Amino acid sequence: MQDCLFCQIVAGKIQAKKVYEDDHSIGFLDINPRNPGHTLVIPKKHFETILDMPEKEAGKLFESVQKVAAMVKTGTNSQGISIGQSNGQAAGQVVRHVHVHVIPRFANEGPVGLEGILPSKKIDDLSMDKIAASIKSASAHAHHAHKEEEPKSEKKSKKSEDISFEF
Ligand code: AMP
Ligand code: ZN
Numbered sequence: 734m735q736d737c738l739f740c741q742i743v744a745g746k747i748q749a750k751k752v753y754e755d756d757h758s759i760g761f762l763d764i765n766p767r768n769p770g771h772t773l774v775i776p777k778k779h780f781e782t783i784l785d786m787p788e789k790e791a792g793k794l795f796e797s798v799q800k801v802a803a804m805v806k807t808g809t810n811s812q813g814i815s816i817g818q819s820n821g822q823a824a825g826q827v828v829r830h831v832h833v834h835v836i837p838r839f840a841n842e843g844p845v846g847l848e849g850i851l852p853s854k855k856i857d858d859l860s861m862d863k864i865a866a867s868i869k870s871a872s873a874h875a876h877h878a879h880k881e882e883e884p885k886s887e888k889k890s891k892k893s894e895d896i897s898f899e900f
Contacts, residue, residue: 734779739830743777753804757790758797760804763834770809770837774798780831782820798833811837817850 734740741747743759752772753760763771776794780786786794802814817834819826856864 734830737779737830738828739773739775739832740779743775752808753797753801755797755800757793760797760801760835767834767836768809768811768838768842770805770811772801772805772835774801774833774835775830781829782826783818783831784820786831794831794833798835801835805835805837809837812840813838815846 738747742749742761749761749764751759751761753774757778758774758776760772760774763773774794774797776786776790778790780790783791798816802816805811806814815834815836815838817836818832820831
């Protein structure tokens, strides 16, 4: 995609501090690192979110992520690695080319995990059961390339109303 920043990095038109490359992915340092060595791993092909990727491509991306995670851990001498990935504006995705954050974590920075992204919420057991049922019955392929073809049934929209939250 011509006007995509990360496609331009893949094409070498915009410079990046590349630390990894294979047939399908590249890894380069994040320009605004959360820690020294914070690396982004992206597919060479343009997909906006993980849900837009064919299963095989997503699998390949995560094979690269695992390799980069090992390299970043050794290369920065960190004690841990956080892996983060945002899909869609609501999740805080800014660059619309799928990317996985690989962030080295150090013992002296304090154990900030998922709680640092979103504080946990109290959700009653009945609602938890409804959410579990709704997720279990959802199609894993509903958001793939065929999403336009998915019929929007009455049942589906009712289901999401049932489990809506007040924040
Ligand atoms: P996200 O908020 O998950 O979409 O993350 C986008 C990330 O891309 C941010 O952490 C940015 O610092 C990073 N970023 C934006 N532009 C560049 C660039 N030219 N080179 C490297 N990283 C970038
Ligand atoms: Zn792109």
